[in-house]
Amino acid sequence: MFTHDLGGGLELRLLEHRHAPELLEAVRANAAQLDRFLNIARELHDLERARQRIQVALDRFAAGHGLEAGIWFEGHLIGTVALHGGGRTRIEVGYWLTEPFQGRGIATRAAAAVTDHAFGGLGLHRVEMRCAVDNVRSRAVPERLGFRLEGILRGSYQVGDRFIDEALYALTADAWVAPSERRL
């Protein structure tokens, strides 16, 4: 089981089947913003899809290939943070927050916690974050954490019917400064 206390009533905890209704509700309530950069709201159109997504993530976690944690504030789901798309040595971080909880540094702290898990717990060598080039708020997350911009991947991600360019940020284990050693 992966749990992580972010302080101030915030916690990361693996999504489980029983969280499917809350996941669906949070995604639906934020669909307008999510649809600009992610496919999650398009894909999770019912409870069954939400359960399937959670199962896929739980299987990935059991196999040691990543995780999808809910970001919880005082017991309410306010977003997710995930490690996904990895290989034997690298993995990607993904995140979203419900709109009322943006602008407080929560995504940055959540991304730092799972990056730390990727390097420490999973023993990986490289962590990546890919953000749409015009997703300024998302790009600020890896930039705050010292990830380096490695380039622009043209048309590398399909969101709905659009192909978008992504900024690729990455960090290797030797360059990582753990959250406990920095002020976040």
Ligand SMILES: CC(C)(COP(=O)(O)OP(=O)(O)OC[C@H]1O[C@@H](n2cnc3c(N)ncnc32)[C@H](O)[C@@H]1OP(=O)(O)O)[C@@H](O)C(=O)NCCC(=O)NCCS
């Ligand atoms: C991407 C997303 C999670 C970023 O949210 P965010 O609230 O800007 O990010 P954080 O939670 O890290 O908060 C950073 C903000 O809090 C402020 N902040 C306050 N306390 C802070 C702290 N201790 N540490 C860092 N930032 C802090 C920062 O100044 C920043 O505000 P600013 O943008 O006005 O300068 C959000 O925009 C989102 O969910 N978008 C839709 C989905 C999406 O695009 N996901 C990413 C796909 S790649």
